Amino acid sequence: MPYVSQTQHxxxxxxxxxxxLPAPADxxxxxxxxxxxxxxxxxxxxxxxxxxxLTSAELRxxxxxxxxxxxxxxxxxxxxxxxxxxxxxxxxxxxxxGVTIDYRIDRERRGDFKHAGLYIxxxxxxxxxxxxxxxxxxxDLAPITVHKTDHFRAAFTTLTxxxxxIFAPGGEMIGVLxxxxxxxxxxxxxxxxxxxxxxxxxxxxxxxxxxxxxxQHWVLxxxxxxxxxxxxxxxxxxFDECGNLVAxxxxxxxCIPALNGPRHIDxxxxxxxxxxxxxxxxxxxxxxxxxxxxxxxxARVRAPLKRASRTYANPRxxxxxxSQATAQNDRQLGALGRFLRSAxxxxxxxxSVALRVMGKRLPILILGETGVGKxxxxxxxxxxxxxxxxxxxxxNCGAIPESLIESELFGYAPGAFTGARSRGARGKIAQAxxxxxxxxEIGDMPLNLQTRLLRVLAEGEVLPLGGDxxxxxxxxxxxxxxxxxxxxxxxxxxxxxxxYRLSGASLPMPPLRERADIRxxxxxxxxxxxxxxGHVLTLDADLAERLARFAWPGNIRQLRNVLRYACAxxxxxxxxxxxVAPDIAALLDPxxxxxxxxxxxxxxVGPRTDSQGNPAEERxxxxxxxxxHQWRPNAAAxxxxxxxxxxxxxxAALGIVGPHRR
Numbered sequence: 001m002p003y004v005s006q007t008q009h010x011x012x013x014x015x016x017x018x019x020x021l022p023a024p025a026d027x028x029x030x031x032x033x034x035x036x037x038x039x040x041x042x043x044x045x046x047x048x049x050x051x052x053x054l055t056s057a058e059l060r061x062x063x064x065x066x067x068x069x070x071x072x073x074x075x076x077x078x079x080x081x082x083x084x085x086x087x088x089x090x091x092x093x094x095x096x097x098g099v100t101i102d103y104r105i106d107r108e109r110r111g112d113f114k115h116a117g118l119y120i121x122x123x124x125x126x127x128x129x130x131x132x133x134x135x136x137x138x139x140d141l142a143p144i145t146v147h148k149t150d151h152f153r154a155a156f157t158t159l160t161x162x163x164x165x166i167f168a169p170g171g172e173m174i175g176v177l178x179x180x181x182x183x184x185x186x187x188x189x190x191x192x193x194x195x196x197x198x199x200x201x202x203x204x205x206x207x208x209x210x211x212x213x214x215x216q217h218w219v220l221x222x223x224x225x226x227x228x229x230x231x232x233x234x235x236x237x238x239f240d241e242c243g244n245l246v247a248x249x250x251x252x253x254x255c256i257p258a259l260n261g262p263r264h265i266d267x268x269x270x271x272x273x274x275x276x277x278x279x280x281x282x283x284x285x286x287x288x289x290x291x292x293x294x295x296x297x298x299a300r301v302r303a304p305l306k307r308a309s310r311t312y313a314n315p316r317x318x319x320x321x322x323s324q325a326t327a328q329n330d331r332q333l334g335a336l337g338r339f340l341r342s343a344x345x346x347x348x349x350x351x352s353v354a355l356r357v358m359g360k361r362l363p364i365l366i367l368g369e370t371g372v373g374k375x376x377x378x379x380x381x382x383x384x385x386x387x388x389x390x391x392x393x394x395x396n397c398g399a400i401p402e403s404l405i406e407s408e409l410f411g412y413a414p415g416a417f418t419g420a421r422s423r424g425a426r427g428k429i430a431q432a433x434x435x436x437x438x439x440x441e442i443g444d445m446p447l448n449l450q451t452r453l454l455r456v457l458a459e460g461e462v463l464p465l466g467g468d469x470x471x472x473x474x475x476x477x478x479x480x481x482x483x484x485x486x487x488x489x490x491x492x493x494x495x496x497x498x499x500y501r502l503s504g505a506s507l508p509m510p511p512l513r514e515r516a517d518i519r520x521x522x523x524x525x526x527x528x529x530x531x532x533x534g535h536v537l538t539l540d541a542d543l544a545e546r547l548a549r550f551a552w553p554g555n556i557r558q559l560r561n562v563l564r565y566a567c568a569x570x571x572x573x574x575x576x577x578x579x580v581a582p583d584i585a586a587l588l589d590p591x592x593x594x595x596x597x598x599x600x601x602x603x604x605v606g607p608r609t610d611s612q613g614n615p616a617e618e619r620x621x622x623x624x625x626x627x628x629h630q631w632r633p634n635a636a637a638x639x640x641x642x643x644x645x646x647x648x649x650x651x652a653a654l655g656i657v658g659p660h661r662r
Contacts, residue, residue, distance in 0.1 A: 006046040009154045013038065013045040024150045025188060029140060030131060036139075037130035037152040048155045050117030051129050054099060059121040060649065063101050069174055070102055070643035072209040073166075077104050077177075078634050080201040084179060084194055090118050092178045093205075097391055098124040098134050101175075102644065116159060116182050124178075127433065128426075129153060133161030137176045141165050143202070145195045147188040160184040162195040164202035169210045169238065169247035173389060177202040203250070207236055210249050214238040215305040215531070217246050218273075218280060222288070222299035229285050229298050239265050243273025258292050267291065276301045305536075335380035338524070343517035350377070350507040357505045358385040358476065363457065365442075365502050366480040368509030371555030374480035375440060377509065382436040387476060390435035395428045398441035406449055412465035429462045429473055436476045442502065443483030443494065450495045457501050477502070512552040512559065519548050521556065526563050526575075533567040540576040546588040619654045622647070626656075 015021030016031055017038055023031040037043045054062065063070065073093055081091040081104035090105040090113050100122045105113050113119065126135035130152030136144045143164035149157045163178040179198050184190060211219065222235035235256070236249040243265040253259050258268050265273045270289040279286050280301035288297050339351035354364060358381055366374045375394060382392045400408050411427030429437060439445070445453065456462050457477065461470040479502050488494035512518060522544060530537040552558055566579040577585055622640065629635035637647040650656075 006048065006154045009149060009157055010046045012149065013152065025147065027150075029136070029144070030146070030150055033126060033131040033136055033139065034152050037126060041127050041130070043130045043152065045130070045152055045154060047153050050115075050155055051122045051124060053119060054121040054123065056121075059099075059101070062095060062099050063646075063649075066095055066101050066175075067643065067646065068212055069095070069209060070646070072212045073102065073175075073177075073205045074634065074637065074643050076201050076205045076208065077102060080104075080177075080179065080197060083197060087181065087194075088183065089179050089181045089194065092118065092122075092134075092180065094124060094134050094176045094178065096138070096172075096174050096389065098128075098138055098176070100124070112182055113180075117155070118159075118180050118182070129156075132156060132159075133163035133178050133180065134176045137163045137165050137178075138173075141173055143195070143199050145188065145191045147191055148184075148186065150188075158182060160188075160191055162191055162198045164199045166202050166205050166209070167250055169213050169249070171253075174209070175205075177205060207249055210236050210238075210247065214247060216527075217304055218276065219302045220276065220299050221302065222252075222297045224295075224297065226285060226287075226298040229300055233299075235297065235299070237265075237268075239273065239276075241273075243276075256290065256292075258290075269297075277303075335376075336384035339377065339380060343520060344510065344515045346508070346510050347515065347517065350509065351380075353505055353507060354381045355384065358382075359387070361476075362504040363477040363479065363502045364504065365485075365506045366478065366509060367485075367506060368480075368482065369511050369555055370482050371557035372509045372511055373556045374509060375438065376556075377507075378436075378438045378478045378480060381478060382438075382476070385476075387435050391432050392436050392438065393428050393432035394438040394440060396440045398444035405446065406452075407465050409449065410452065410462055410465055411467075413467040424464065424467075427462065427464065429456060429475065430464075430471055432475045433473045434475075436478060439477070439479045441481055441483075442479040443481040443485055443488060447493070447495065450498045454495065454498045454501060457498075512555040513550075519544065522547050522559065522563075525556065525560050526567075529560065529563045529567045530575075532564075533570075536573060537567055537570060538574050540574050543575065543577050543580070543588075546577065550588060618650070619656065622650060622654065623656060 012021060013034055016023055017035050024034070034045075038045065070093075077091050077093055081089070084091070085104075085106055088106075088109060090103060090109075092100045093102040094100050100120055103118070103120050105118070123129070124132055124134035124138075126132075126139050129135060131146060132151055132153075133144060133146045136146060143162075145160070145162045147160045151157050151159065151161075159180055159182060161178055161180045163176050165173050166175045166177060168174045177198055179194050217238040217240055220235070220237040220239070221229060221233035222237070223229045223233050228234075235252040237252050237259070238246040238248070240246055245259065245263045245265060245268070248256070248259045256268065265271070265276065268291060270291055279299075280303040283300065285298055285300050288299055289295070290297060336351055336355065339347055340355070342348045342351070354377075357364065364378075364381065366377060368374055378394075379392060382388065395409065397405065407425070407427065409427050409429055411425050411430055414424040439453075452463075456473065459470075460474065461472050463470045485494055485499050485503070489496045489499050512521065515521065522539075526537075526539045530539075547559070547562075554561075562580060562584050563575075565581050566575045570576075570579045577589060580588065622636075625636040625639045626633075629639060633644050633647055637644045640647065642650075
C-alpha cells in the first residue's frame with residue numbers, strides 16, 4: 001500500500017484494531033503490536049515526529065557496555081551494507097533495549113536517513129515508537145519485515161524495515177540487526193531478499209560473538225557435510241576442560257535437541273572429551289555420531305585461545321568445573337551463580353536471599369563501601385530473574401545535580417519549564433517500566449524527592465514534572481548506598497517511612513579486604529582485564545599473594561584499575577610486581593624502590609604524552625593504522641583490533657584530525 005495521509009493512516013490503524021478492516025499484511029502479529037501501541041502505550045498513530053535520540057554522553061555510556069558486541073558485529077554490518085547500499089538501504093545495530101549503537105549509511109544520504117529517524121543513538125522500543133521493525137523483534141524475539149504503512153506511527157509510513165534478533169551464547173537476546181530504506185517499492189514482496197540477507201547476517205554476528213565469548217573454552221565447529229566444516233560451519237558448541245557443555249549456538253540447539261539441557265560431551269556424541277582434545281591438536285576433521293539419532297556430524301575442534309590466567313592452584317576450581325549442576329545453574333542464574341558459589345559466606349548468603357526475594361515486589365537495599373561492587377551485584381540479580389530481558393535503569397542519585405534529579409527521575413510534560421523539550425521527556429522511572437530501577441547512592445536523594453519516590457513505591461505510578469495525569473509503572477527496585485541510613489533517619493536527613501519501604505531485604509556487602517574469597521575475586525578481575533588487553537597473560541603468584549594481603553581502600557574498583565594498568569604495561573606473558581603503578585607497588589612491597597616497567601617505545605614516536613597531554617604512543621599507533629588504510633575507519637579499526645565505534649571515540653579523545661579536514 002502506498003504512503004497515505006495522517007487521517008487515512010489513523011483510520012486504518014483503528015479499523016484494524018477494532019476488526020473493521022483487514023490486518024496489515026494479514027499479520028496478527030502486527031495487529032497485536034498496533035493494539036499494544038494504541039491501548040497500552042497510548043501512542044498517537046498520527047504522530048509525525050521522529051524517535052528519541054540519546055545525547056552523545058548517553059550513547060557513549062551505552063556503547064561502552066556493549067564493547068564486545070560492537071567488536072564482533074562491525075565487519076558483518078559493513079558486509080551487509082555493501083550488499084544493499086546500491087538500493088539506498090542503511091544498516092543499524094541496536095542493543096537489547098532498542099538503542100542504535102552502530103550503523104552504516106552512505107555519507108551522501110546521511111541527511112535523508114537522519115531526517116527519517118534512522119540515526120546513531122535513536123531509540124526504537126515499542127513503548128516509545130509503536131510498531132516498527134526493531135520494536136517487533138524486541139517484543140516477539142523473531143525476525144520480521146515492517147513495510148511502509150505496517151508501521152504504527154505516520155512518521156514512519158514511508159520506511160521499510162527488515163530486522164532480526166541476535167542472541168548471546170546463553171540464549172538471551174543481546175541486540176537487533178535492521179536494514180531500512182527511506183524509499184522502496186510499495187509491494188512488500190520486494191523486501192524478501194533483504195529480509196533473508198538480514199537474517200543470515202544476524203546469524204553471522206551471533207556466531208562471531210559466540211566465538212568472542214568462548215575464547216577460554218574448547219569449541220567444536222560442525223556441519224552435516226564434511227566439505228563445509230572449514231568454509232561454513234553451522235554448529236558451534238563450547239565445552240570446558242572436563243567435557244561439560246558450556247554454550248551452543250542457535251543452529252546447534254535447533255538440530256541437536258540434547259543440547260537444550262545440561263549435558264556432558266559424551267552424552268551428546270559417541271566420543272569423549274579427551275578424544276576431542278586430541279582432535280584439536282591435530283586440527284583434523286572427524287566424523288561424530290549423535291547418540292540420540294545416530295546421524296553423523298563432521299567437525300573440527302579449536303583449543304582455548306586464552307587459558308585460565310592464574311598460575312597457582314585453586315582447589316575449588318576443579319570441583320566447580322566438574323559439576324553438571326553448576327553448569328545448569330550458570331545457564332539459569334547467569335552472573336548471580338558466581339555470587340552463590342562464593343567462598344565468602346556473606347556473599348553467598350546475600351545472593352541466596354536475593355534469589356528468593358526477587359520478583360516478590362520486595363525492594364532490595366545493598367549496603368557497603370564505595371567500590372565493593374554494589375551495582376554489579378544489582379545487575380546480576382536483575383539478569384537472574386524473570387525480568388532479565390527487560391530494562392535495567394541505573395541512576396546515581398549522588399551524581400545528578402539536585403536541580404536536575406527531579407526531571408531525570410520523574411520526567412516532565414511538554415513545556416514544563418524553560419528549556420524543556422517540546423515533546424517532554426520520560427524519566428528514568430518510566431524507562432524502567434517492566435524492568436528494574438537501580439537507585440545508587442540513595443542516601444544522597446533530596447528530602448523533597450524522597451516523598452515523591454515513596455508514592456511511586458506505594459502506588460505504582462509516577463507523575464511527570466508539570467503533568468496532570470500519573471503514569472502506571474511496573475518496576476522492581478534495588479537501592480544501594482555507602483551511608484548509614486538508620487543514622488540518617490535519626491538525624492532527620494532521610495525519611496523514616498521511605499527507609500522502611502526500601503529496606504525490605506537489606507544486604508550488607510563486605511569490603512574486599514575482609515572477603516574470604518579475595519583470591520577468587522583477584523582471579524576473576526585479572527582474567528577480565530587480561531582478556532581486554534588482547535593477548536594471553538598470566539598473574540605472577542607472588543604478586544597475587546601481595547594483592548590478596550593489601551587493604552584495598554577503594555575495594556574492587558581500585559583493584560580493577562591496578563590490574564588494568566598492569567596488563568596494559570606488561571610487555572611479556574606474565575604480569576609481575578614491576579608492572580604495577582609505582583605508588584601501589586610501593587605499598588605492596590614497602591622495602592623496595594620501584595621503577596615502572598614500560599614497554600619499548602619507538603624513538604620516532606617521542607615521549608608517552610604530547611604537548612597537550614595525550615598518550616602519544618597510542619596516538620601514533622592509530623595514525624599509522626589510519627594512514628596504512630587510506631583513512632578508512634573500518635579497515636583501520638579491524639587492524640587495530642577494536643570496533644569502529646571505539647576507534648571514533650579514541651580519535652576524538654586524542655585530537656586526531658584527518659588530512660581531508662585540515
